[in-house]
Amino acid sequence: MSHQSTPYTKKAYGLSVAAAVGGFLFGFDSSVINGAVDSIDHTFSLGPALTGVIVAIALLGCALGAYIAGGLADRYGRLRVIFIGGILFLVSSIGAGLTFSPWDLLLWRVLGGIGIGIASVVTPAYIAEISPRQIRGTLASFQQLAITLGIFAALLSDAVLATSAGGAGEKLWMGLEAWRWMFLVGIVPAVVYIVLSFTLPESPRYLLAKKRPDEARRIFETLVIPSEVDRNINDITKAIETDEKHSGSSLRGPKFGLQGVVWIGIILSIFQQFVGINVIFYYSTSLWKAVGFTEEYSLLVSVITSVTNVVLTFVAIFLVDRVGRRPILLSGSVLMTISLGVMALSFSFASKSGDDVHLPGAWGPIALIAANLFVIGFAASWGPLVWVLLGEIFPPKIRGKALGVAASAQWLANFAITVTFPSMSSWSLPLTYGLYAVFALLSFFFVFSKVPETKGMELEQAETLFTK
Numbered sequence: 001m002s003h004q005s006t007p008y009t010k011k012a013y014g015l016s017v018a019a020a021v022g023g024f025l026f027g028f029d030s031s032v033i034n035g036a037v038d039s040i041d042h043t044f045s046l047g048p049a050l051t052g053v054i055v056a057i058a059l060l061g062c063a064l065g066a067y068i069a070g071g072l073a074d075r076y077g078r079l080r081v082i083f084i085g086g087i088l089f090l091v092s093s094i095g096a097g098l099t100f101s102p103w104d105l106l107l108w109r110v111l112g113g114i115g116i117g118i119a120s121v122v123t124p125a126y127i128a129e130i131s132p133r134q135i136r137g138t139l140a141s142f143q144q145l146a147i148t149l150g151i152f153a154a155l156l157s158d159a160v161l162a163t164s165a166g167g168a169g170e171k172l173w174m175g176l177e178a179w180r181w182m183f184l185v186g187i188v189p190a191v192v193y194i195v196l197s198f199t200l201p202e203s204p205r206y207l208l209a210k211k212r213p214d215e216a217r218r219i220f221e222t223l224v225i226p227s228e229v230d231r232n233i234n235d236i237t238k239a240i241e242t243d244e245k246h247s248g249s250s251l252r253g254p255k256f257g258l259q260g261v262v263w264i265g266i267i268l269s270i271f272q273q274f275v276g277i278n279v280i281f282y283y284s285t286s287l288w289k290a291v292g293f294t295e296e297y298s299l300l301v302s303v304i305t306s307v308t309n310v311v312l313t314f315v316a317i318f319l320v321d322r323v324g325r326r327p328i329l330l331s332g333s334v335l336m337t338i339s340l341g342v343m344a345l346s347f348s349f350a351s352k353s354g355d356d357v358h359l360p361g362a363w364g365p366i367a368l369i370a371a372n373l374f375v376i377g378f379a380a381s382w383g384p385l386v387w388v389l390l391g392e393i394f395p396p397k398i399r400g401k402a403l404g405v406a407a408s409a410q411w412l413a414n415f416a417i418t419v420t421f422p423s424m425s426s427w428s429l430p431l432t433y434g435l436y437a438v439f440a441l442l443s444f445f446f447v448f449s450k451v452p453e454t455k456g457m458e459l460e461q462a463e464t465l466f467t468k
Contacts, residue, residue, distance in 0.1 A: 011222050016127045016139040018200055020146035021193045022082065022119030025089050027150025028189060029058065029116045030278075031306075032158065032182055033109075039179040044102045056419050057106055061113020062120065063411035069121035070404025077210075078126045078203045081118060086194035088115030093186035097176070112186075119193070121407045125399055128391030129203040130219075132228075140391045141317040144384035148310040150189075155303050157185050205399075208236050262398075264450055265390055265406035271443040272386045273413035275336050276436035277378050279421050305375055312379035325385055326453045332381020333444035339374035340437035343367055347429035382443070386410075389451070 033055055041051045065085070073081045092112025099105040124143050131139040165171065165178035173181065204216035213233065220229045319328060346367035351358050359367055394402040424432045 012131055012135065012139060015130050015200060016142050018196050019082075019123050019126045019130075020142040021189060021196060022085065022123035023143040023146030024150040024153070025085075025186075025189055025193060026116050026120050026123075027147035027152075028154045028186060029089070029092075029112055029150075030147075031151045031154035032186065033058070034155070034158065039177065040102075040105070043177070043179075044105075050102055054102065054105060054109060056415055058109040058113035058116070059411050059415040059418060061110040062117035063113075063408045063415065064110075065114035065117020065119075066121050066407035066411055067117070067404050068114075069118040069407075070399075070401035072118075073122050073125060073404075074206075074209075074399075074401060077206055078122050078129075079197050079200060081122050082126075082200075083194060083197035085115045085118035085122065086190055086197060088112065088118070090187060090190035090194065093183050093190055097180045097182075097184035099180075117407065117411060120411070121403045124387045124391040125403050126200075126203055129205040129399075130201075135321055138317050138321050140388040141313065141320055141384040143387040143391075145310070145313045145317060148306065148313050148379070148383070152303070152306045152310055154182075155306055158182050159303065161185075204232075205236055208233065213237075261393055261395070262402050262405060265393060265402060266409045267446060268386050268389060268451070269406045269410035270413045271439060271446065272382050273410055273417055274436070274439040275340070275378065275382065275443065276417060276421075276433070276439075277375075277383070278414055278417055279436075305372065308372065308375055309379045309383070312376050313384055316380045316384045319380075320385065320388060324453050325389060326447060326451060328381045329385055329447045329451065330444055332377045332385075333440055333447065335377030336374055336382070336440035337437050337444065339370045339377060340433050340440055342370040343374070344430045344433035344437055346370065347433060350429060 040054065065088075069081055069085070072084070088111050092108045092115060095108035096105060096112065099108060123146075124140060127139050127143065161178040161181050171177055176184075201219045201222075202215070204219045207213070207216035207219070217229065217233060220232055316328065346359060346363045349359065349363045390403055390406050421432065424435075
């Protein structure tokens with residue numbers, strides 16, 4: 001079917017862009033700490049251990065938020081839970097900006113993490129549930145696009161604020177240091193997200209699950225052509241009835257205590273993190289210094305890398321409903337495996353002097369090219385497409401809970417990679433990147449054997465492929 005714009009697809013695009021503000025918060029929160037962390041360490045004399053905890057603890061909050069969000073979204077609706085997530089992030093932004101000790105900062109980081117974890121579950125569920133089937137993959141990719149834009153916005157605002165003040169630890173406005181304003185900037189997207197929770201229509205699939213068909217019909221009439229309204233309502237109603245008969249709203253199943261489709265979501269989420277993508281964004285300055293850049297240029301390269309991430313996500317959005325999910329994921333796995341393997345090989349020639357790593361001769365540029373090819377491979381495939389699949393593979397009665405479990409697994413995997421990289425890299429960078437390459441290779445075989453194609457299918461058809 002044609003991808004041409006109609007009043008219905010325009011409405012779906014608009015709602016998806018609005019909901020994806022949750023993804024923007026997700027990306028912003030994960031990167032805003034980078035520009036502030038050295039100044040926080042200096043202000044409160046934290047030491048490396050407590051600094052690491054303050055950076056990483058938000059990810060545990062995210063895992064908790066993701067875990068509870070699904071049940072809340074299924075019980076109270078997507079929009080009420082969006083509101084809760086926005087409030088938590090707002091409180092966190094204000095609290096972190098005005099923090100008076102490392103201990104209350106830990107609390108604000110956890111609260112913000114819970115809010116982001118909630119957004120990471122509710123946003124893809126909501127987008128999948130309001131999207132016409134012909135453009136569902138495109139719209140679901142908006143989540144990852146918003147995440148990459150949030151990362152870029154955080155890095156850019158950190159750089160602008162630090163430069164304006166003459167350093168992140170210097171006073172800027174109202175007697176507050178620049179690093180405090182880095183957190184306070186988060187108030188703006190948080191307020192936008194809260195306002196949207198009052199203006200977006202509720203998910204029609206949630207309304208049908210709650211036996212409110214008239215409200216669901218009114219919303220569907222604005223999202224799909226008239227001839228497909230009854231078809232959508234009937235398909236969803238049948239799917240909900242079938243699910244109630246066979247498995248109720250339980251995630252439990254015969255495969256290690258969970259339904260097989262839930263395991264597929266968990267494993268996709270873990271692979272997305274275990275290829276090491278966040279190492280590039282959290283520790284990239286150290287990597288570029290090893291290649292021979294000064295610290296100033298290393299920060300610039302990190303911003304350029306985040307722009308690459310944004311641009312390639314647009315490529316994935318363009319291709320997902322044309323080429324399909326499987327070919328893009330498989331191609332991404334191949335490119336990530338090769339590029340990570342080349343990085344592992346490059347760093348096997350590195351020399352160390354204290355904490356400094358140096359790559360000799362051509363190995364520096366080779367590692368630089370390989371790292372950027374890795375970002376390209378991830379940004380055009382596994383970054384956005386995992387969110388597409390998580391939004392469409394789960395049966396409606398467990399979608400919220402199952403998305404919560406899968407997203408929680410993703411945050412825990414992110415935490416594991418983030419906290420282990422410094423010690424692993426100090427022991428052996430070739431082994432570290434080699435391990436990520438192995439996970440990228442395994443992701444290829446997992447998709448090849450376990451993930452069917454869902455391009456152009458109704459949400460309920462897509463689910464049946466994973467629940468047979």
